[in-house]
Amino acid sequence: MCVWCELYGGGYDRWYLNPANYARRLYKIRxxxxxxxxIKDAPLPPxxxxxxxxxxxxxxxGDHETMERLKREEEQRAAVGHFGQVVTLEDAxxxxxxxxxxxxxxxxxxxxxxxxxxxxxxxxxxxxxGMYKWxxxxxxxxxxxxxxxxxxxxxxxxxxxxxxLVQGVFVFGxxxxxxxxxxDYPDCDAIRARVDYDFKLYWKGHxxxxxxxxxxxxxxxxxxxxxxxxxxxxxxxxxxxxxxMQCFGCGNCASICDQEAITLVGRASLPALANxx
Amino acid sequence: MLATxxxxxxxxxxxxxxxxxxxxxxxxxLGLGTSVAPRKFEExxxxxxILRGVRLEKCTGCMECVEVCPQNAIxxxx
Numbered sequence: 001m002c003v004w005c006e007l008y009g010g011g012y013d014r015w016y017l018n019p020a021n022y023a024r025r026l027y028k029i030r031x032x033x034x035x036x037x038x039i040k041d042a043p044l045p046p047x048x049x050x051x052x053x054x055x056x057x058x059x060x061x062g063d064h065e066t067m068e069r070l071k072r073e074e075e076q077r078a079a080v081g082h083f084g085q086v087v088t089l090e091d092a093x094x095x096x097x098x099x100x101x102x103x104x105x106x107x108x109x110x111x112x113x114x115x116x117x118x119x120x121x122x123x124x125x126x127x128x129x130g131m132y133k134w135x136x137x138x139x140x141x142x143x144x145x146x147x148x149x150x151x152x153x154x155x156x157x158x159x160x161x162x163x164x165l166v167q168g169v170f171v172f173g174x175x176x177x178x179x180x181x182x183x184d185y186p187d188c189d190a191i192r193a194r195v196d197y198d199f200k201l202y203w204k205g206h207x208x209x210x211x212x213x214x215x216x217x218x219x220x221x222x223x224x225x226x227x228x229x230x231x232x233x234x235x236x237x238x239x240x241x242x243x244x245m246q247c248f249g250c251g252n253c254a255s256i257c258d259q260e261a262i263t264l265v266g267r268a269s270l271p272a273l274a275n276x277x
Numbered sequence: 278m279l280a281t282x283x284x285x286x287x288x289x290x291x292x293x294x295x296x297x298x299x300x301x302x303x304x305x306x307l308g309l310g311t312s313v314a315p316r317k318f319e320e321x322x323x324x325x326x327i328l329r330g331v332r333l334e335k336c337t338g339c340m341e342c343v344e345v346c347p348q349n350a351i352x353x354x355x
Binding site: 042045056057114117135 | 278279292293294296299300305307308309310311312313314315316317318319320321327328329331332333334
């Protein structure tokens with residue numbers, strides 16, 4: 001079972017479907033808790049980076065002890081303050097029915113990673129009572145916010161998913177869920193930290209893609225949709241190969257496949273993957 | 278070998294609006310940060326943004342960022 005479901009599931013199928021994790025009272029509580037792990041009043045780190053030069057140097061000289069220590073520290077910080085988990089579009093739409101208000105805002109990762117101008121950068125969704133006070137932090141909310149109705153939010157999510165962006169929930173002070181992100185590699189700091197350095201800030205989702213080889217015609221449309229490097233075309237067989245160990249369960253591959261050769265199965269149904277988050 | 282990317286912040290004074298180097302870097306090795314903490318009710322000034330080499334292990338040393346910089350603010354060494 002996913003550790004977040006164990007701790008914060010509250011009897012719901014998944015922790016992020018438990019309304020208690022969106023409760024307004026958490027908005028205040030989380031701030032005090034998070035302040036113990038977040039550096040307050042600090043400049044924004046270049047690239048929004050959770051991966052420091054110290055870590056990259058340790059990798060370069062093969063210093064595994066330092067790498068493990070830095071990774072552990074960063075993961076512990078993330079677990080208390082700010083981490084995310086991949087959700088399918090279907091689950092993202094369920095979140096919209098739980099949380100209010102939701103705003104469309106510019107993405108901090110893309111700004112710091114790619115310098116994306118505000119007008120091209122409305123990919124993030126902020127949620128909850130913090131959104132009433134967004135004007136306090138004009139830099140966090142550069143470009144302003146667009147308040148969406150639940151129906152509009154769903155339309156935007158469906159459109160983003162169609163474009164190939166991966167949906168994920170993010171906490172701001174565990175377990176307060178206040179971010180619904182639309183991410184891609186390499187501009188998302190969380191995906192990049194996970195895929196490139198295996199920092200667990202972005203957790204795998206509750207599903208895994210499963211290929212039915214008889215139905216696959218090898219078109220490779222799914223390959224272009226995978227942000228986690230989990231699929232490739234095997235030219236000699238004219239089929240794709242899905243590395244389920246590498247799959248994050250977003251469902252982007254399944255939704256593009258017109259042969260219906262890919263289905264999502266529950267992570268819990270595969271013993272070797274059930275605890276791979 | 279790991280690259281060292283140094284940026285002269287005096288010369289590179291508005292990297293968020295310029296971003297020529299970021300767009301040209303084939304490996305997305307560069308990133309933006311700020312030299313000051315975000316403040317309440319105040320937007321960051323363009324000069325508060327700083328350019329840095331971030332994913333240094335990805336830098337191949339192609340020097341395209343050095344060449345494209347209109348201010349000659351970037352140095353890459355190995």
